[in-house]
Amino acid sequence: MTRRFTRAWLLAAITACAAPGTLTAQPAAAPEPERLQADIREAVVRVPARVEDSFGKLAEGELPVTTFRPVGPGPFPLVIISHGRNSEKRADYKRQRYESAARYFVRKGFAVAVPLRLGYGELAEAGDPETSVSCTQPRYGAALQAAAQQILTVRAFMARLPDIDASRTVLVGVSVGGIATVAATSAHVPGQIAAINFAGGHGGNPDEHPGEPCQTEQLRRLFRAYGEANASVKPATPTLWIYAENDRYFGPRHARRWADAYAAGGGAVELRLLPAHGEDGHKLFTTGNDVWQPLADAFLAPLGFTTPGQLAQPAPLQPLNGEASAPAGATAGQRSGFQKFLEAKLPRAYALDGAGHWGFASGDDTLSRALAFCQRNIRTEPNGTPATTCHVHAVDEAVVRSAP
Numbered sequence: 263m264t265r266r267f268t269r270a271w272l273l274a275a276i277t278a279c280a281a282p283g284t285l286t287a288q289p290a291a292a293p294e295p296e297r298l299q300a301d302i303r304e305a306v307v308r309v310p311a312r313v314e315d316s317f318g319k320l321a322e323g324e325l326p327v328t329t330f331r332p333v334g335p336g337p338f339p340l341v342i343i344s345h346g347r348n349s350e351k352r353a354d355y356k357r358q359r360y361e362s363a364a365r366y367f368v369r370k371g372f373a374v375a376v377p378l379r380l381g382y383g384e385l386a387e388a389g390d391p392e393t394s395v396s397c398t399q400p401r402y403g404a405a406l407q408a409a410a411q412q413i414l415t416v417r418a419f420m421a422r423l424p425d426i427d428a429s430r431t432v433l434v435g436v437s438v439g440g441i442a443t444v445a446a447t448s449a450h451v452p453g454q455i456a457a458i459n460f461a462g463g464h465g466g467n468p469d470e471h472p473g474e475p476c477q478t479e480q481l482r483r484l485f486r487a488y489g490e491a492n493a494s495v496k497p498a499t500p501t502l503w504i505y506a507e508n509d510r511y512f513g514p515r516h517a518r519r520w521a522d523a524y525a526a527g528g529g530a531v532e533l534r535l536l537p538a539h540g541e542d543g544h545k546l547f548t549t550g551n552d553v554w555q556p557l558a559d560a561f562l563a564p565l566g567f568t569t570p571g572q573l574a575q576p577a578p579l580q581p582l583n584g585e586a587s588a589p590a591g592a593t594a595g596q597r598s599g600f601q602k603f604l605e606a607k608l609p610r611a612y613a614l615d616g617a618g619h620w621g622f623a624s625g626d627d628t629l630s631r632a633l634a635f636c637q638r639n640i641r642t643e644p645n646g647t648p649a650t651t652c653h654v655h656a657v658d659e660a661v662v663r664s665a666p
Contacts, residue, residue, distance in 0.1 A: 299361070299634065300642040302368050303331040306357065311380060311415045313391050316404035321380045321389035326357050327416055330364045330374040333647055336425030338373035339432070339567070344413055345378070346437025347392060347464075355383035362551045362627045363434070365634065366571040370562070373426055377416045379409060392438060394465050397476035402464050402484055409442035414451060421453070429453040432562070436460040436547040437511065440503075441481075444524070447499050448491035455565055457501045458558060460547040463520070466511030468542065473513030481516075486523040493528025500530045502561045504554055506543020507535065532561065551627040573629040576654050576662035589614055589655050596620040603656065611657045615640065615650040629654060 298304040307329060312322035332338060345358045357378055364374045381390040391408035394400035413433065421428035431454045435443030440462025447457040465476035475481065492498045501524075505517035514535055521533040534557055539546045546554060555572040580587075588600045592614065599620040603612035610624040611632040621635025636652035653664045 297638065299330075299638065301634075301637040301640065301648050302365060303329075303333070304359075305329050307419075309377065309416050309419045311412045313380060313408040313411050314404070315389055315391040315393070315408060316395055316401035319389060321391040321408070323380055323385045323388040325377045325379060325412060325416065326384070327375050327377040327419075328357055328359050328364075329376075329420075330368050331425070332368050332371055332373070336373070337427035338371060338425060339427050339430035340417070340420055341367045341372045341374045341432045341434055342413060342417055342420070343374060343376045344409070344433070344435035344439030344443055345376075345382075346435075346439050346461075347382075349390075349393065352382045352390070353386040355386075357383070360548070361634065362630060363547065365630050366551065366555055366558075369573070370559075370567050370569050370571040372432070372567075373420070375416055375420050377412065379412045392442075394476065397465065397467075400465050400477050400480060402477075402480055405464065406438075406442050406445045406484065409438060410446035410449070413442060413446040414449060417451065417454075430455055430566075433457045434460070435462065437462065437466075437544065438464050441484075444485070444488050444501065447501060448488040450492070450495045450499070454499055456562065457499060458561070459501060459503045460554070461505050461509055461512060461544050462503065463512040463516065466544075468510035468544070472510045473516075475512055475516065478516055478519070482519055482523045485520040486527040489524035489527025489529030489531070491527075492524075492530065498528060498530040500561075500565070501532070502558070503531055503533045504546065504557060505533070505535050506537070506539045506546050506550075508538035508541075508543040510542045511544045549626055551630075573633075575629070576657060576664075578657075578660035578662055580661050582656060582659050582661060587656065587661050591616075592620075593618045600656075608658050611654055613652045613654045615652045617650045619650070619652060621652065629657070 307327050308324035309327050311325050312320060314320055343360050358376045360376055367374050380388045381392055392405045394402055394405055420426050433443045433446055440459040441464055443457050444459050444462055463475055503521055507514050517535055521531050524531045539550050559570050559572060588597050595618055596614050599622055600612055603610060603622040606624040609628050611628040612622040613632040613636040614620040619636050619640055621632045623631035633652050641649040654662055
């Protein structure tokens with residue numbers, strides 16, 4: 263029997279397990295061995311969640327949620343970033359971080375929460391509530407209901423924290439997390455003001471049927487129903503959808519068709535279908551920060567978030583002259599790091615502080631990553647601020663004007 267996707271069913275189903283106060287969260291029992299990034303106040307909490315899979319079986323556990331915050335007391339607006347799905351490797355998932363994206367949102371003033379959902383990594387044994395079951399008769403509705411409930415459960419927990427302003431919440435998701443973000447948005451939880459969907463969909467397999475997910479008509483009907491639910495409360499929550507032409511999971515014609523269905527249902531959608539990115543545009547969120555961050559800045563600015571999250575390119579001072587362009591007064595370690603920077607491919611960036619720390623990066627999001635590597639080992643003061651601040655010294659083929 264095919265389940266009918268009505269607005270009432272969607273709203274009731276998605277919010278069923280996400281009511282504030284039904285579950286309590288405790289700090290993580292023990293620190294993880296991976297170093298936490300002090301300059302963006304990285305921490306881990308565990309949030310209890312329980313959902314039903316498509317067969318009515320209960321899945322429950324404590325979601326490890328990685329959080330990041332700007333410096334200061336807050337209250338901070340909130341972003342929740344939801345991961346995608348690899349059914350063959352779901353047991354291998356680690357604690358989710360999305361550090362480049364998290365840093366982008368922290369620079370805009372947001373606190374960020376990144377949950378690992380039931381069925382993945384350390385929670386794989388809890389079941390697989392987000393499975394589509396089969397390609398011939400997928401059960402997308404139940405899978406996305408389970409994912410959306412967990413997103414809203416994490417939001418409910420974060421909303422109870424004194425330094426979080428949940429009246430300004432933005433949901434962000436990639437792949438299955440992207441369509442689950444659209445599903446969660448249809449619940450119209452008070453305070454959600456926007457959503458960003460990166461390459462959202464379900465049922466894709468780039469090896470067996472590249473660009474062609476299973477039973478796309480069912481997904482189109484779901485997107486239409488989510489759009490109707492979004493439009494049921496005025497004004498509809500604005501959503502930005504970002505896909506690439508060479509997405510190996512969900513080809514561009516499906517992105518257009520799904521966005522059209524969402525809009526036809528009354529949902530507010532801005533579709534940005536971008537040129538091919540790398541070998542697989544489905545990876546744009548993690549490997550194309552330089553591409554999507556300006557789009558997100560433009561989308562969020564009318565909502566009051568006018569501080570750019572993308573770092574501006576520092577002004578060049580002079581062309582690089584090999585090792586002679588090393589920073590004056592640099593330590594031996596910093597000079598060694600600068601040599602590694604000189605040997606790296608473009609684009610590239612090198613950062614350092616006055617206390618011997620340094621970092622360099624090449625490829626996507628070089629400025630942010632170089633600064634992050636530099637800040638990684640800097641001591642943090644009791645008030646949460648780093649003891650020293652790194653600045654960018656060189657970018658690509660130039661020494662640049664030093665600035666944090």
